[in-house]
Amino acid sequence: QIYDTSCKGVYDRGLFSDLEHVCDDCYNLYRNSYVASACRSNCYSNVVFRQCMEELLLMDEFDKYARAVQIV
Template sequence: MFSSKLSASVVAVWVVVLLCIAETGEGRNMEPSTLDRLNNAKAKRQVFDASCKGIYDRELFSQLERVCEDCYNLYRKPVVATECRRECYTTEVFESCLRDLMMHDLINEYKEKAYMVAGKK
């Protein structure tokens, strides 16, 4: 019924699929301390806008940054990410991103955080 070439192709596809599954599952087997170090290393590499004259709190900045990253992932348009971050997260685009991400109940909280980072009142 099946030719040997087709059977070999099916086996090859399964091998690739299993290798991909094994490779992606590797991060779940890491010790928590290793995952923490990797996350901290990534956070240290993040660029902070020097024009933001407010307080510098890495956790606060990370929360604001995550909104823009999620918004970018929603639309996949670089202009969304750029405009979201502009003026230290105090633009209408940032607020629109919060709405688009269905974070309606957190808009005032995140705007307050953005103003703290921007140094505005």
């Protein structure tokens, strides 16, 4: 995994790993390269990331991921 230069916060490998897993799992669900790149755009702060969380049934953990996005 490569550090995303659009992220201006603290580099935390664990947080990036959690965020990456959402995008990877979403890509595996749809097999669409747009989903993979859009999910990561703007350092994960975008509507596609949120939609991926909904599709992957992760909304009960939304606050955890929202904090991670703010940190990175």
